[in-house]
Amino acid sequence: MQVNWKGVFPAVTTKLKDDGSLDHEAIKAGLNRLIDSGVGGVVMMGMVGESAQLTPEEKRTVIKLAVETVNGRVPVIAGLAEATTANAVQYAKDAEALGVQGLMVFPGLTYKSDARETIAFYRTIAQASTLAILLYNNPRGYGVDLTPDVVAQLLEEPTIEAIKEESYDTTRVTDLISRFGDRLAVVCGVDDLVLESVALGVTCWVSGMANAVPKESVELLNLAVTGDYERARKLYRALIDVFHLDTHVKLVQYIKLAENITAGYSETVKAPRLKLEGEERQKVVAIVEKTLANVRALSK
Known part of the structure; x- marks a missing residue:
């Protein structure tokens, strides 16, 4: 199966039991x-997947479960x-073998x-398997910026097909699309920049909160990609x-x-992360409940 870089690709959470072990059934x-819910693909073992x-x-168990469950x-x-x-390199080979x-x-x-080191790293991985590669660009989080000049050299590797753009600079979307055209799929990697990114030409979104609101996320992206920005803006404001x-x-x-x-x-996370509690937890619960109420109000 070739990857069609279109649609919502949730960065899937890894469900855990209370003791921190993998919950296979969940x-x-x-x-x-x-x-x-209509997602276009799933991303396992991202940062959201811990x-x-x-x-x-x-990690390999989760990938195996995903391949078997998704079943093409x-x-x-x-x-x-x-x-x-x-x-x-070993992980790339193992992931390919797992399907x-x-x-x-x-x-x-x-x-x-x-x-120079970044280019060598990505090239070595690209040559380790035949899998399609989505570059992950999050300079805030990891201190490495895949600038258009760096990407230009990486695109000498044919399996590098897409970039998850998470620089929080929407001008980067236009720079990448104008420079590389159809050679590189630019993927939104920030949930609260998705509508802005689609307006600039993006058609694929790797989303964290799509785990919680998958149907609404799919609807939002579809509305925007098809040009129904009036309805898309209303839904975006409800979810923002x-x-x-x-x-x-x-x-x-x-x-x-x-x-x-x-x-x-389950809310269970792997240490050193801990489950939310107290005022912080109450604040997040209130935001989620308000968001769900906003979405329900749109359908009335």
């Missing part, structure tokens, strides 16, 4: 819920977030590589407060709490 049920906190065996209905993308090039269709590749973790939660350092806890409210899945 992982499978969550994937089916997302697919039934990739950095899972053991190598756990949509593309499965495996997040690749490793600290060494050797581990990244995913693509990799969302983070910069090397823990080290802020310069442009919960989308803002996707940009916070505790986005994993916020998304899991929102998903608990909307779908009943």
Whole structure:
């Protein structure tokens, strides 16, 4: 299956039991819920999936469960977030053997590589498998910026097909599209910039809060891509407060709490993250409940 970089690709949360172990049945049920909501693909083991906190065996187990559960209905993308090039290469090979269709590749973790090192890192991974590659550009989070000049060199690798643009600078979207055209799919990576990104030509969105509100997220993207901006703006305004939660350092806890409210899945996270409590938890609950009320009001 080739990856068609269109539609909502949730960065899927990893469902855990109270003891922190993988909840296989909840992982499978969550994937089916997302697919039934009309998503275009799923991204496993991204940052929202707590990739950095899972053991190598756990990460591969989640990918295997996803491939088996999805069963070809949509593309499965495996997040690749490793600290060494050797581990990244092995992960790419293992993910391909497990049957995913693509990799969302983070910069090397823990080290802020310069442009030459960054290019070498991504090229080595691209050559390790035949999988489609989605570059992950989040300079705020990881200190490495995949600028258009860096991307131009990376596109010498034919399997590099797309970039998850999370620089929080919408001018980057236009710069990339105008420079690379159809050679590179530019994917929105920030929930509260999705409508702005679509207006500039984006048709694919890797979303965290789509875990909690998948149907609404799919509807929003479809409205915008088809040019119905009047309805899209109304829905976007209804969802915007919960989308803002996707940009916070505790986005994993916020998304899991929102998903608990909307779908009943556990809030459990891997340490050092802890479940929300007290006033902070109450604030997030209030935002989610207000958002759901806003969405219901639109349908009246």
